[in-house]
Amino acid sequence: MARRVSCGSEELHVLAVDDSNVDRKVIERLLRISSCKVTAVESGSRALQYLGLDGEKNSVGFDGLKVNLIMTDYSMPGMTGYELLKKIKQKSSALREIPVVIMSSEKVLARIDRCLEEGAEEFLMKPVKLSDVKRLKSFILRGEADVHGEKQTQKRKLEEDPWSASPPLSSSTSSLSGNLSPSPPPSPSSTLQPLSKRTRL
């Protein structure tokens, strides 16, 4: 499954998921001001519909625009951001390589751990700031470049996994923002995990 990324293009397309009208408008603005294309939807099921993961024809987004990043609120009626994350990251999902960021107004450590465990790139505290978006954008762009085999060994904040034989399928680092619960750095043995269950710290 080839990942269609145009290395030269700096414009990310972000899918924002939030049931709050206010928050959707704000995140939309934050992303647009950061030169990102935005599609904002109000629920997890709408997001899956847009991504073509709702059981309908497998498509990249019905208007043809590839999604480079998904930012979703955690607490939503119906499907939570966590449930949406799980669906996207399923082994069978064609879109599991898309980085997913969770946003929440509640700093519940168990919740944060659970999300990272399930493959979220980052957990952002709400209200989300422009600096969060800018940081996220540059991190995602670096990650995109990696997919094309141009290893960016120096720029990563975390150590590269020395045990992986092939280039990482997705950006495996997440910026250690102040939002994450402090945890000890991974011991060498903990990196010997199947890629699909790699713990992101």
Next chain:
Amino acid sequence: MEVGQLQRKFVDYTASLFCEGFLDEQFTQLQQLQDESNPDFVVEVVSLFFEDTEKLLNDLTRALDQQSVDFKKVDAHVHQLKGSSSSIGAQRVRNACIAFRNFCEEQNTDACSKCLLQVKQEYSLVKNKLDTLFRLEQQIVEAGGAVPMVG
């Protein structure tokens, strides 16, 4: 009133809203997202907040009026209101919501009703303040001036 006076009035008024805790840093963040290409951004976001809040307050009133109060539902509404007030920097509304949620947890109907009153009051106050602020902005623009960046 001429432009300079209006602008000073605007600056002072804005400062007072921050001083008195009606608005916090998040409101400043929103102002910084406004520019010539999106000159009404703050008004638009705040209008959404007003719309959503009025609906939530109605829902809350109804929910607390029930014979058997569904505290999970009440808490869900308050959580939403806490979120949106936080997103626009309406600090006092947000704080009132935090207190409210504690009583939801305790399933204390009386205390919740009092909290609802408190939230309604804080909302009404901040709505008036923001309406006044936006009116001032409009007057400055109509008088041919630029709205000063505060904070």
